[in-house]
Amino acid sequence: MEDSVITFLEKTLQRIPSSSLKSILSEWGFLSAEQLQDLHFQQSKHILHNKVLAFCEENGVRIRHVIQLDMIYNHEYPNKRNWSVYQFSGQEDDALVLNMTEFSQKFKVNLKDLLRHVSIGMKKCEDDAVWIRVAWGDNFTKPNQFKPTYVVYQLQTPYVFISNLNVKHRPLLSQALVIATKHDEIKEIQLRGRCLKSLKDLVLRRYKQSFQTHQLKPLQERNSPERDQGIVHEHAKRLADLKEVATQTFGDGPLPKLETAVFKLETKFKDPENRILTNRPEPFRCAVKFSSPSFLESLKSLVTLGIASAPVSPLLSSIPQKARNHFVISERGPGVPSTPAP
């Protein structure tokens, strides 16, 4: 048994939290039913892992099995990774029904042609997504299994979500993807985040923004318990107004979970009192970054509590509609040098 396989297996096992270890191992299916029963999942992680490693050695584990385990873990916990969104353009055939085997064949062949040592794992999941795991080596060294790139290709849509892609390997991967899916080119959209589901909802426009109809909700409609009846807000009208503005700008339902929004300003410095920095020919570069566990929700709460002044700047409120979170604002108005319009 190779040492590298053991280390790889160990590292993968360590990342799996104890609560889901049982379900992930049973989904993996590499350990037999008796071996699974033998494991007592209340023991300490260290003892458990040693047992699992021993069983795997018995069953003769190989790299490809550990790759499967890694993919199952990442499918279960996609929110631990940072995802960037890419979009295909220029499809050759109009009604393209992608044949899974054809796609995987083409992809693997292409990538292996370009680089001798790559290790590719592919899995088709429910909800029409293909998960691809690529571990990169170069022409002389074996693939590095500890820094794989994950690609989630959403079938029937021109969107791909990629995580952990090195700049060196980007052209190779792009070429392989473009050829395998019969498109012309692939471009990165300015959308990044951790929550894969939110990113999917954003690009596929599944996130419905509220309609502009004015819904008047009387304040007494709340099913407040008896104790709340002694509590009266003096500025109740103002609070209700703020809440309405917030719901009008952001909609009623749950907002997609984005972690950051970055605005890069390339505008001229404008301050009549500061004579040193104004009137310079070159633009004043400045980047404003908002970060939060769920940036859009916190913005909505800020408006509801009255801490942020309403109306909210359209730069921020249009983020769910535009499905982007990196913006470059230049002199003529917000825009990005090179992005296809969604």
Added chain:
Amino acid sequence: MSVLKTFNKLPELNTANIMLVGSDVSDLEKLSRSIMDENHSFNVNVRLAQSLPLPVENEDSRPRIDLLVFMVNLRSSYSLSLAESSLKFIDPHYFLGKVYFLATGARSSHLSSDLLPSLRKLSASSHSPVLFADLESDSDRLSVARRFLTLLRIAAGLVPGASALFLNTLLKGAPASANEDPPN
């Protein structure tokens, strides 16, 4: 500009009214719920406001306010300036023991160094004590709510023989004058 007046309304039977003023709506609601949850032998009404002056529409429905509490978050200078500006819209009779400051967030490590002294100066100049609390855990809120209910009972005149002014002179937290050092 409606000024909050002390005695222009009739008191209700066995009822006391407390008004909490602060910039953070969620803090106000937490404290008000803890106050309402506590067992009290008299009726308690809580009015919440973000700042004074109060909207004129509520003038008729608003009962006589027995105790005013200004919630100042020691992490935000905005809440302190809001409290300061709101003090102008109160009838001077309130300052005879019916106004209290509640300072929250004193345990935080990001304290801006000049908020607490400014708050103490403000409390000295208005002869109103400062109470410190944190509204994070249930037990914290419970103890604050109990203190305020005791103060409220006295301020509403429900305790025979004690009045808010009497209590004010007894409390250690009320500085005698602005020139004296606040008690540590």
